[in-house]
Amino acid sequence: MTIDSEQIRDERREQIKKAALKVFAQHGLIGTKMSMIAKEAKISDGLSYRYFKSKDEILTELVKSSIDGANEAFALVGTMPGTPTDRIRMIAQEILQEDNHAFILMQQVMVARDVPDEVARLMEDYDPLAMLGALATIIEEGQRTGEFIDGDPRELSMWYLTTLVGLMNLHAVEIEGYRRPGPDFMIRLLVKPI
């Protein structure tokens, strides 16, 4: 195999993964059929099997990269610049952004009854609530500066995150007629209006 065709192979692999991520996020682990992935990737039904051994392997690959992505994102929360208000706005923005398929996939996997062994193993070092501690710190700071409402920071961050995740999931299915609020609306949950 030439260098060139190897690169083409990689690109195609990425194309399939990208399509699969979108479909998984939208339809869940069981709801996703190989034919849907093929359609989304604009390839034939059989071709995925020249690039991945099985559906499970695709999922495993996706979970692998999604965990990395998510953990990076969590780490970022602690180092965000700006006022506490700015920072919780950024968090909302991050979670609500349209193409946030990775985070949604992680949700799907967490909710799913039985996932492939390999996936279960990977999930062990993923803690979606890792963000909680960092967020609570931001909230404490915001309370000191008087920007934020009173209340237990841990509890408030839990509620804030949960609300955002609810909206995120809602987006995945795209229901006719609903229109999601943006970050500026959501930060009202914590911020005192001036």
Place this chain on the structure above:
Amino acid sequence: MTIDSEQIRDERREQIKKAALKVFAQHGLIGTKMSMIAKEAKISDGLSYRYFKSKDEILTELVKSSIDGANEAFALVGTMPGTPTDRIRMIAQEILQEDNHAFILMQQVMVARDVPDEVARLMEDYDPLAMLGALATIIEEGQRTGEFIDGDPRELSMWYLTTLVGLMNLHAVEIEGYRRPGPDFMIRLLVKPI
């Protein structure tokens, strides 16, 4: 058939419907297996078929009563007592209450790709956004009294409802670790703190 056994039959039918509603709300239309319904209702696998022709018939029955229930609830919004703040709190309470399976089922049906014909027909006269108009009116009133924040009432009610529905769905699956906020937290989206 005696009066007595007829009553027993009705009760059993209700028992099955109640179990099915819970399971459907929790696992979705495809995810729900007849065996799960039987287990939830604490009856044998076969018995449901002495009370309903098919899984589809159970679903159809459930959708029928859920539409009625939902429409009643929507109508109630217009006639709620109390200040605007009280009323949007009641709306949140209504949507977020734990055993709100009917509303969740309606969501499931709306999202589902293909539902039984009969169900599709029933869904035609269900408008989840019917509540929107009534809510917008409440918001206008709250803006006049100065309780609520400024902004387009229609848009604000859409955002408020969407956020609540997101939380509602989240609850259906019961994810380890998440803790949902209550109505008093949610009304902050619209109400100015004193």
Place this chain on the structure above:
DNA sequence: AGTGAATGAATGAATTATTCACTCATATTC
């Protein structure tokens, strides 16, 4: 002409809705 990429119809292993032969408790009849 030879090579690997790509197709999409065919396969067959699960999965699961539905049926049915049977049991058992209770009601009815004499």
Place this chain on the structure above:
DNA sequence: GAATATGAGTGAATAATTCATTCATTCACT
């Protein structure tokens, strides 16, 4: 109160269906 009838209830067996995976074939390119 014994004999019989009824129909609710069971759960293993059956029948459909679904869908991941394979593979014979075509295509594109050198």
